[in-house]
Amino acid sequence: MLFSRRLMLGLAMAGTLAGALAFPAIAGEGTTEIDLFFPVPVDGKLARDMGTLIKEFNETHPGVKATAVYTGSYDDTLIKTRAAIKAGKPPAAVIMSANFLLDMQIENELTNLDSLIKADGTTKEQFLGQFFPALQGNAVIDRSVYGVPFHNSTPLLYINADKAKEVGLDPSKPPQTWAELTDWAKKLTKREGDKVTQWGIAIPCAYDYCGWMMETLTMSNGGRYYNEEFGGEVYYDTPSMLGALTWWNDLIFKHKVHAPGATPGPAVSTSFISGNAAMMMLSTGSLTYVRDNAKFNYKVAFIPRNVRNAVPIGGASLIVPAGLEADKQKAAWTLIKWMTSPEKSGWWSRATGYFAPNKAAYKTPEMLEFLNKNPDAKTAVEQLDVAKPWFATYKTVPVRKNLEDEVMLVLNGKKQPKEALAAAQKAADETLKPYNAETSLKLP
């Protein structure tokens, strides 16, 4: 017998006991218990750092007991937050991908932060003035504040300086245009017969990353990706995006300097670190990892342009879900202000490689010392002058996947850019239809 009677009884007892033990914790008198949902977009050890940060907050704020709840990827975090709101158990604060805010605001899932800012005696302008201007587009909707930037990024071009020197290129003068970058990638690709032993460049494409890279290339090509003023329109089937995808496609199939197929972000950084790819486009969020693991001299540079220098921001903002009790909302606001203060966001920035959205963080002595030692951390901040908001629409994730699925087909050599973008546009228009029916197409 696999399951003897006694064993079954024992297990049944253990099961009921465990069920009985699993009751929710009861809060102590006078303390407000709040949950903070956070994804780990970077190295897993940071989950521990987040624990450290929250522990410090709890020690310095006796009236509040915050728990850091790890919630998977950015996309998983959105699913969990939404499910929790619908189940009537909203968390007090969430580190949410910056481009999901509009979608959540459309669905009435966000708390408008204006009144909380006002209650502190600051004006909206003063409050927003703490942050870099490029970050405000994703945090402000209809002139109201819905999110507080926490850790942000821009895409960068990483160059293996040693390999560049080997082939006679000057890493102190990185490529500025797509033409120069293509030329660099050709020179940096090593072949043995038909086999490529070193790729010139690697650009990531997996859900989430792929859409961001497409926006990066499209913006560099003069395009917009989406309507910044209205959540019901994306511009996939346009000359600017067609040029961007065609160039990416050419890097693979025409110039053969980029490995075929859609490569996830971690695989891209791995191949750069291992010397399998001499250049890569990746978020500044990977900078700490590259700094700690690269056994060669590397250089970071702006994303090269075809028409203009422009990149989207990335990263995440702190939000307060709708439907919270007043005391929890207040506690959440205290936590958010503490986490986004110059000292804390500076510390988090040095730990991750993301830049600190709070401008004052760059005036702290720790940060000045850090930048002296690691000048490469300045590049992302400097690039902010040409940064624009991250695409945010009604149903951001499905609309993004409409494009990503087609781009993956192109990179795998199964589709041509033109027809892929036409298909992506058609699918996205279909996804956006319900919103347009309620807004732009709702006529008197």
Next chain:
Amino acid sequence: MKVIDWLLRDAPLATRREITPKLGFVLTILLALIWLIPFLWMGVATLRPASDGINLMAELMPSVKPTLDNIRDAWEIGDFPRYTLNTTIICTGILLVQFVTITLAGFAFARLSFAGKTLIFYLFLMQLMLVPVLLIVPNLSLVAQLGLYDTLTGVMMPFFASAFGTFLMRQAFEAIPTELEDAALIDGAGLFQCIRHIYVPLSMPSFSAFAIISVTSHWNDFLWPLMVINSPDKRPLTVGLSVFTATAEGTQAWGTIAAGTLMVIAPLLVTFLIFQKRFISSFVTSGIK
């Protein structure tokens, strides 16, 4: 050829000279090897020191200086004993309740006659067509209303009844000759005694087959526990492990991931090895009861 002869020592004499069974045998060995490669790599990567660098990460050749650092790292990042306990509680809890529900429901569909039986059975089977993701929000609302949000019971709740299990038990019970039940009834046994002493013992292979499927699927479930659980000390293994596998930016410490994955699957693997014979036989049962 000596090797092949030795390998075929248990084969019936008639097939010793034939080529087909040998081909099948070779193919099975090949498939087993392909299946083993990821496991081998996981073991090798777990013991590889970080100093080997990323270039050697994909190598199947073990490192010359094996280290336990990765296991220690993974152990420190995640509270694995606690995660394992939680996952075990979830899987056994679900399974025990399922045993009761699928036995009774399976028996009702197999042996009792009531109005609309076929219709209800088909409605029951329609559950199999639903994508679990569709049910996340309604299930979570219900779990929250019952006061089970952020509890292990809340994680188990939606799986207490199983359409697949009910179907499996109905098939198993229908295959049991009614004469056995009739004999028991003549001896004065009640309905529940019949189930307890005739139907359940004779359907043991189906029970163990179902147990395997149920435990492995809930052991690996990620999205639903992620939705229900907030407290770090109630995380199951899958959620605990994803802390250092689900990275969007930056990259991954492969050695640590391999070590963590090894810890997650080890209990399942050991269980499988212990009960291997029984598992195999439960899927290949003769029709004679």
